[in-house]
Amino acid sequence: MALFTLQDISVAYNKKEILKDFNLEIEKGQLVSLLGPSGCGKTTTLRLIAGFLQSNNGKFLFKDKDYTKVPVNKRNFGFVFQNYALFPHMTVADNIAFGLRLRKVPKAEAVKRVERMLEIVNLEGYGKRFPSELSGGQRQRVAIARALVIEPDILLFDEPLSNLDANLRVNMRVEIRRIQQELGITTVYVSHDQEECFSISDQVAIMNKGIIEQLSDPATIYKYPATKFVADFIGFKNFIEFESREDKGDTVELSKNGRVFTVEKHTHMSPNKKVGAVRPDDFLLAEWNETQVLPSNGIPGKIKITTFLGRSYQYVVSTPIGDFTVNKEMTAPYHVGQEVVLIIPKDQMVLVE
C-alpha cells in the first residue's frame, strides 16, 4: 500500500510549467530517488511534498488523507537541505532539539533523544559546539540528526551531498542508507548524481522536463533503460536508428543499410521500438581487414580518434552506419586509421524508442 501519492499535480512558476499532470506513488519504508538534470523538476517535486510549494492542481495524499492544503509546519516531514541550513546561533544540541522543543517534549526525554541521535550519526560529544566550528560533513550529519529526531513520517533530502568532496560523498551516502534502513523510514532523495542514487535506492525515478521517464529499481534501469533519455543519462552513448524490425521467437532482427543485427529478447523489452542503444564498454573490437569474414552482429570500421582515459582507451570508430564511441582496456592501443570490426554482442543492445 502506498504511503503517499502525488496525483495529477501541476506546478507553474513565473508562467513556466514545471510539473504537469504529475503522478508518483511511494511505498512505506522505501528509499526513492528523484534523479535527473537541472531543471527536470525533481527539486520542485520534493519541495511540493514538503509543503514549501503549493500546486496549482492535483492532490497530495498521505496515508489516504488529503494533505494538499496542510501547511509545511504541520506535516511532520523531515527535510535535509543542500546547504544544511543549521541555525548559526544555536549549538549542535540545540539545533537538533529544536523540533522536540516545539513539540513540547519534556526536557529529560529530549536530552536523551538528542544524545541517541548524536550516536546514530557518529557525532557523540559534539553537542556543545556551534555549526561554524564543524566541517561540511559534520554539519550535514547534524542536519540529518535534526530531521530524524522528530521521528518524521517521511524524510526528504535535497541534494544533501553536493557540497562535499568526492570521498566524503561516498562515505556519507553509505551512512544515509544505513540509517534509513535501520530506522525503516520512508525517504525521498533528490540528486543529479547517478552513482549516488543507484547505490542507495530501492527505486529510482529518472526525471526529464517534469516527467518521470522511468521508475524502477536501479538494476533494471541500469540494464534496461526504457527511453532514449534514460539510456543517454546513464551512459549509453551510442544510438542506432534501425530501419526495420522483425520479431523471431527468442530474438529480434533489426536492419539498417542492408545489414542485419540480432538481439536477444528479454522480459523488459518493449515491442515496436527500433532505436538501439549500446554502452561504450559493451562493444567488442578487433583488428580486421576485408580479407577476413565478417562475424555476426559485426560492422567494419576505422578508428577515427583515440583518447587515453586512464583506466581505458576511448575510441571513436567510424562505420557505414555511423560513428560509435567505444571504451576498451588495452595494453597496445589501436591507432588512428586502423581497420577494425565492431561487434554488438546479442545481449548488450537495448531498444529504447
Add this chain to the structure above:
Amino acid sequence: MKRRYLYLLLLPGLLFLTVFMVIPILSMIGTTFHDNGTISVKGYIDFFKDDYFIKILLTTLRVSLFTTLICILIGFPVSYYISKLQARKKAVFLLLTIFPLLTSPVVRSFSWMIIIGKNGVLNKVLLGAGLINQPLEILYTPTAIIIGLVHLFLPLVIVTLVGVMENIEMDLLQAAESLGASKLGVFLKIVVPLCVPGLVIGSILVFVGSFTAYTTPALLGGKQRVISTFLYQNAITLNDWKLASIVATIMIVVTFIIIAIMNGAAKKLNPKG
C-alpha cells in the same frame, strides 16, 4: 496564505507614513495651486516675478554650486590618498572622517562662529601676524555659509569616493601599468573614468544637501537668507503659510529633479553597464 501575511507586515508602516507624511506633503503642495477657491498657478507666477525671491533662490543655487565644486575638488584627491593606505591607517582616517558627520550640525556651525567671527580665531591670527589691518568680515556672508557647508559635506564626499575607489580592482591598475601606463596615466585613464558615477552621486548629494540645509545658514548666514531659512521665516515669524508652502514645493521639485537626474546619470555612466 502568504499574501495575507505580506500585507499585514507592510500595512502598519505604510499607513503611518501615508497619514503623517504623504497626505501632509501632498496637501501642502495642493494648497499652492489654489487661489480663492479656484485652481491657479498665480502663487508661483507672483513668486517668480518678485526680484527679492529670485535673488534668494539664485543665492542658494550659487552657494550650493560653490560648495559642491569645492567639496569635489578637495575630496577627490584626499579620497584617492586614503584609498591607497594600508588597512589600519585607512581605518583611522575613515573614523576621523566619519566622526564629524555624526556630530550635531549646531556644534559644527557654532565652532565656525568662534573662528570666523569679527573677534574670532582667524582674525586674531591674521591680525597678529600682520597679514591684515582690519578684521575680515566673513561671518554672516554667503562665504561663511559656503565654509560651513563644505565642512558639513566634505566628509560625506570622502566616504562615498573612498568606497567607490576601493571597488576598483588592483588588477585593472596593474594591467594598465603592464601595458606601459605611468602612475599619472593610470590615475587619469583608469581611476578617474571609473570614479565618474561616484563623483556624480557625491556631487548631487552635496548639492541637494546644501540647497536644503537649514542649521548652517541659520547660524552662519545671519540676515543673509537662503531658501531654507526663508521658508522658516515665512512659516514661523511672518506666518505667511501660503508663501511658505510655495517655497516648500519649489524645494521639493528641485530636489526631485536633481535626484532623477542622478538616477539617470548613474545608470548611463556606469561603465559596468
Add this chain to the structure above:
Amino acid sequence: MQEKNRGLALFTFLVFVFLLGPLLIISITSFEGGSILKFPPEEYSFKWYENIFQVEMFLSTFKTSIIVSVAGNILALLLGVPAAYALSRFDFAGKGIINGIFVSPILIPGIVLGFSFLRYIVVAYDLPIYTSLFIGHTVIMLPFVIRVISSSLTNFDFSIEEAALSLGASRLGTFFSIVVPNIKSGIIAAVMIAFLESFNNVDISVYMTGPGVSTFPIQMLLYVENYFDPTVAAISVLLMIITALFMFIVERLMGLSYFTKR
C-alpha cells in the same frame, strides 16, 4: 612618484586640520575660566560644564529629546522591521512604489517636512506638540531602520527559516527565534544611528516648539542666538564624547564598512 605622494599626504593633512580643527577649538574654549568665549582661553575651569546643569531649559529639553528619540525609535522599529522583512523576503506587485514610499522621508528636505508636520499634524490633526514631535521623529527614523534591516537581510540565508518551518515552527515563532537573533548586530547598529540622527535633528524639531516644549538642539540654537558664552562649547564636548562612544560600539558590531556603504 614619491614627491607626488608627499604632496598629496600634506594636502590630506591640511584637509583634516580643516575638518577637525574647529571641533578641537571648540573643545578647548569649553574650558574657559572667564565669562566670555574666546580662543585661546585666559584661564581654565570646568565652570561652564557646571552651568549646563544650572540652566533649567537644558535639562528639560534634554529629557524631551531623549524621550522623543527613544520612543520614536521604538515605534520606528515596530513599524519598520516587519516592513523591511517583507521587502527583503518577498517579491510582489508594487514593490518598487512601496519601497519608494518608505525611503521618501530621506529625500524630502527636512525643513519642508517639518513645515508640513506643523501645518498638518499640529494644526490640522490638532495633536499636542509633544505627540507631534514623537510622530515626526518616527517618520524620519523609519527609513534608517528599513534600510539597515533590509541590508542585513540581503545576504541572509533564508533556508534556515524553511528548516525551522519543516520542524514545526510557526511563522511568527520562526521570525523571533531564528531571524532576529541572526541580525541582532544590524538591529543594534540601526538603532544607534537612527537615534543619533533623531537626537541631533534641527530641521523638523525647529517647527515644533511650544510653551516649555522643545528639543535639545533647538534649545542650543536659541541659546547661541542670545548668549555667546562657552556653555554651548561645553555641551558640544559632551555630545561629541557620546557620539564617539556610539561610533565605537557600532564599529565593533558592524565594522567600518557599515559607514562607508551607501
